[in-house]
Amino acid sequence: MKITNIETFFYHPGGGKNLLFVKVDTDEGIYGWGEAYVTNTKEKVVSEYLNAISPLVIGREAYHIRHFGQTLLDDFAIRRNSVDLLCAWSAIELALWDIVGKKAGLPLHRILGGAVREKIRLYANGWWFGAKSIDDTVKRALNVVAQGYDAIKWDPFPGPWRTFISRADETAAVENVKAVREAVGPNVELLIDGHRRLAPNHAIRVIERLEEYDIGWYEEPCPPENIDLTVEVKRSTHTPIVLGEALYTKEGFVPVFEKRAADIINPDICAVGGLLSMLEIAALAAPHGVAVTPHNYNSPIVGLAVTVHLSAVIPNFNIAEVFVNLIEPTQSIATQGITIANGWADVPDAPGLGIDLDINELKKRPYSPLPGKGLRDYREEFPRKVATVAPNVFNPA
Secondary structure: OEEEEEEEEEEOOOOOOOEEEEEEEEOOOOEEEEEEOOOOOOHHHHHHHHHHHHHHHOOOEOOOHHHHHHHHHHHHOOOOOOHHHHHHHHHHHHHHHHHHHHHHOOEHHHHOOOOOOOEEEEEEEOOOOOOOOHHHHHHHHHHHHHOOOOEEEEOOOOOOOOOOOOHHHHHHHHHHHHHHHHHHOOOOEEEEEOOOOOOHHHHHHHHHHHHHHOOOEEEOOOOOOOHHHHHHHHOOOOOOEEEOOOOOOHHHHHHHHHOOOOOEEOOEOOOOOOHHHHHHHHHHHHHHOOEEOOEOOOOOOHHHHHHHHHHHHOOOEOOEEEEHHHHHHHHHHEEEOOOEEOOEEEOOOOOEOOOEEOHHHHHHOOOOOOOOOOOOOHHHHHHHHHHHHOHHHOOOO
């Protein structure tokens, strides 16, 4: 069964980012769907990688998944890996697994040895996007909890993502979490995302203040380039530490396990090279007592489907991510999708990934630029930050 065509589709969900899907066709008429992890304003970078990779894969056997991944690294990338390359390869790799499952007439999880759980617990993200205040965040949190989610994640820190922040910004984050905890009660897990921004002294001060609100985890508190920074934070707290969204290879996770830097890892199956890479990373984590909570800033169709199949088969799975703000905008493109109810996803029984997309609907909302964060000027920002901490420095009375 040979690959005959690879086609990419952008889909504009109305906000956040353009989603990037891939359809792989074969000479037997069986096709598969994949999805690449992308970020706003960089979607076309991944698309260009797909354009470069596709001619190398077309004409080859669809079953040679492991071989493709290795030769792309060795011969195409000449052993210079990058996240954008891996995001592109993830989309093709996952589509090939969809094809394998359809050819076998089996859902992917059965090909992988069978599910060890019937449903997949989900935590909600994306619900807080655009919140203008703490009160607004609280209202949105109550709304998503009313939908049945008992675990919600968000970033409570104000302002741009900076390594060194003011005490006022630390306090704003703590007050944000406090307000949400008081509103949703004690039975909802509050998962706090640091987005890799803080120096250890800030991260430790914040986590010490957040412990009284019984948060479920503290995700990526420090820049990931130096794992020792996160180790310092982890040693200061009993709150579980999550790390791994910005790591893309199994080699990158080795020091995380060796240094006991995290209790939980959160790689993204649409960013690390696909299913085989995720299985290897999860297997590496297991003997170190580290759980896997797959990151999934992808569609609640393809990205969520492959995440669900993975989550169904790995023994050290904990909880998976879904961006609830993408559910309604993508309903029209799914002719077959994942069933989500009360914060849980069903494990599909249909062959392959168990999903399908409507190409005509996809084409109705093609790529369209979305506002990016832009580049802020440190020269303007620095006096503001210093003035917040010590106004007399720039304003002598």
